[in-house]
Amino acid sequence: MTMFAEILISVLLVIGGVFGLVGSYGLVKLPDQMTRLHAPTKAATLGVGSVLIASVAWFGFFGEHASWHELLITLFLFMTAPITGLMIAKAHMHLSWRADELPDCGEDRNWATYGDSAERSLLDKDSEDEGTERDLRE
Amino acid sequence: MIEYALYFAFICFGLGLLFCLYRVVFAPGVSDRVLALDTMTVNMIALIALFGILHDTTMYFEIMLLLAMVGFVSTVAYAKFILRGDVIE
Numbered sequence: 001m002t003m004f005a006e007i008l009i010s011v012l013l014v015i016g017g018v019f020g021l022v023g024s025y026g027l028v029k030l031p032d033q034m035t036r037l038h039a040p041t042k043a044a045t046l047g048v049g050s051v052l053i054a055s056v057a058w059f060g061f062f063g064e065h066a067s068w069h070e071l072l073i074t075l076f077l078f079m080t081a082p083i084t085g086l087m088i089a090k091a092h093m094h095l096s097w098r099a100d101e102l103p104d105c106g107e108d109r110n111w112a113t114y115g116d117s118a119e120r121s122l123l124d125k126d127s128e129d130e131g132t133e134r135d136l137r138e
Numbered sequence: 139m140i141e142y143a144l145y146f147a148f149i150c151f152g153l154g155l156l157f158c159l160y161r162v163v164f165a166p167g168v169s170d171r172v173l174a175l176d177t178m179t180v181n182m183i184a185l186i187a188l189f190g191i192l193h194d195t196t197m198y199f200e201i202m203l204l205l206a207m208v209g210f211v212s213t214v215a216y217a218k219f220i221l222r223g224d225v226i227e
Contacts, residue, residue: 010143013188017143017150020184024154027161027177033170040177043154048184051147055187058140059196069199073183073206080210084176087217092169094221 005061012054020047033092037085044081049074140191147188154181172216179209 019042026039052070060066090113093102099114158181161174183202190198215225 006139010139013140013143013147016184017147020147020154020181021150024157024177024181027174028157033167033173036170037173040173040180043177043184044180047151048180048187051184051187055191058191063194063196067196067199069196070187070202073187073199073202076203076206076210077180077183080206084210084213084217087214087221088169088173088176091172091217091220092167095167095169 002061005057009054009057009061012050012057016047016049016051016054018047019043019050023047033096034089037089037092041081041085044077048077144188144192148185151181151184151188155185168220169217172213172220175216176209176213179205179213183209 023040023043026042027036030036030039052074055070056066056068093111093113099111102111102114105111155178158174158178162171162178165171165174183205186198186202186205190196190202219225
């Protein structure tokens with residue numbers, strides 16, 4: 001049983017280390033910002049995730065009791081990593097691309113972050129209708 | 139056996155931190171720097187978890203949680219600052 005736990009924790013630690021290294025090396029190696037954005041997600045999910053699960057298993061097998069707190073951090077990182085990725089991608093798009101340079105997104109509207117479609121979005125349309133209704137009532 | 143795996147993971151995440159530091163210093167654009175700093179916080183969380191295993195203590199949990207939250211909020215705030223020139227509008 002102890003041997004099994006040692007093998008499990010060692011494998012999890014090695015997997016975590018390899019994925020953390022790959023994620024950070026991709027940040028240096030990959031040629032374009034949008035591809036570089038892809039690399040650290042490996043470190044954020046598989047790398048840190050398996051290290052934290054190894055930590056849970058370590059305290060479960062060799063400590064007093066298993067501490068499930070580490071899963072909270074894994075959960076937090078899983079929830080926040082897409083948000084940071086979206087924010088950085090939007091910042092990059094607005095810094096280095098004009099709206100007409102971007103590839104076609106398949107609709108007659110432009111990309112959502114470039115305001116063009118926001119003008120015609122349903123939310124604004126509703127508020128405009130409301131505004132006209134209010135004007136008529138007055 | 140766990141000890142060797144632990145030191146291997148330490149070396150991997152330390153090298154990852156060095157790669158991120160290189161990217162922060164020599165970055166083509168400012169959003170790249172933000173991305174590299176975000177990856178640095180992620181690597182630091184993993185390193186602190188490894189320290190927790192090495193020293194056999196659960197005291198590092200709060201530090202990890204605080205680092206995760208501060209890293210997330212600072213990344214979003216800086217991306218917002220790049221986008222709008224202001225954090226709170």
